[in-house]
Every structure is written in C-alpha cells, then in structure tokens.
Amino acid sequence: MKIAITIGASATPQAVDKIRKANALADLLELRLDLLPDCRLEEMVRAAIRPVIATYRSARQGGAGSDNYQVRQRFLQEGLAAGAQMVDVEFDLPPRFREDFFRNPGADRTIVSAHLPEGTPSWTALKKLLLEMAATGTSIIKIVSLARAVEDNLRVLRLIPEARQKGLEIIAFCMGPLGRISRVASPLLGGYLTFAALEEGEESAPGQIPAREMRKILNLLFSPSLYGRGAGGG
DSSP states (O other): OOEEEEEOOSSHHHHHHHHHHHHTTOSEEEEEGGGOTTOOHHHHHHHOSSOEEEEOOBGGGTSSBOOOHHHHHHHHHHHHHTTOSEEEEETTSOHHHHGGGTSSTTGGGEEEEEEETTOOOOHHHHHHHHHHHHTTTOSEEEEEEEOSSTTHHHHHHTHHHHHHHTTOEEEEEEESGGGHHHHHHHHHTTOSOEEEBSSTTOOSSTTOOBHHHHHHHHHHHTOGGGSSOOOOOO
16 A cells, blocks of 8 residues: 655755655655645655655646646756656647657556546546546556535545456546545555655645555554454444
8 A cells, every 4th residue: 555745845955854854754756746836856865765746736637737848848857867667648648749758668657637626527427538548558546536515435445456457557536525535545456556744734626634644544444453364243
C-alpha cells in the first residue's frame, strides 16, 4: 500500500524542507511543477530518498497550471531529465505531445491521468474512459473524480478490479470530503497508490488526509493480526 505526498512551494529551500519531511512519511513524492514556480528541480530530486513523480496539473483538471501544451510537455521532460522516476501525463494532452513520453526510454514510468473535478460520471462513461486511456499504451492509469454523493466512491473504486483484469495498474479514488473513504479504500482494494497531504493545511486537492493519519488508518485496516483468524462473532 503506497502513499504519495504532493510537494508544492514558492521557492526551492521551502520545497527541499518539505521533501525532507515527506521522505519519512511517503513511499513516493509527487513534485507538482505547476505549484513549484522557479524551483530548481535537480536540487529537489537530490533531496528525495523516495521515488519522484513529476506532474504538471492544468487548471482544467484542478491544478494551477495555465501554460500551453508545448510548455507543459517541456516541464515534464525537464522533470525526467532532473531524475524523476515517473511522469504524470494528462490524458487530455493532445496525442502528439503525450505520445512523446512513450517513445522515451522511460516509457514504463509514464502515468496517464484524468481528473474530473466537476463530479463523477456514470459507470458506463468511466469504463469507456478507462478503455480509451488503456489504448494509449500506458501501464499505469489514474482516474480521479469529485464525489458529490457517497455512492460515487463505489463507481470509481469499481475501476480497480476492471483495470487489473486487463493487466493494468490504476490509481482510482474520489476527491472532496465525501471521497475521503475511497482514498483509504483504494490501496486496500489493489490501487497502485493513494495520495496524502504532508500535514494538515498542505492539501493539494480537496479531501486529502494528512500522511501520518493515512498511514495509521491503512496500518490498522491491513494489520496482519486482523487476518488469518477464524470467523468470530459480530
């Protein structure tokens, strides 16, 4: 069960300080390039002792980025060149920009992501999106939507066994207060990873749980002492 912590800061020293704190709490670190203006990528990657995901999240998908496609592609390429082990490429990036990462020697490090900040589509629409994203050739898919009702979590979590049956890794959960339960349930159901905040007040998306609390919850729910026993009463 892997937890990724998102890093954003206004200057390199603050980013490095957050990375050093996150090293002790996370399994992976996500450098949000749209939240790291003028920061020195090489210095940040050197400070990380966990694998790094380079991500540029556009405003359309809930981030702060407003750059054009060419600039977004360049930022991600710079992230890989700086030593990031993985890169997150938005599915709505035009194919000619997105597919450049699959021609890269590190193509197996590419996550193709779709964020739906307006709500959660029907199961039919989610399954169609999964198939379209799988057709890109990626081995890791990320589909995240906003939960407007508790039952929205069930539709998104249902993507996990659907993807794994096709031999794909998937990150799938819901954002927002009503989506918190899926952030916890996703790794328990086989999701590739879940995201948590470095600490309270450092959330990069609505509904994120602080990393210490997330680790405690996952350890409690997945404790070996809770499994392998005979069935007991209520």
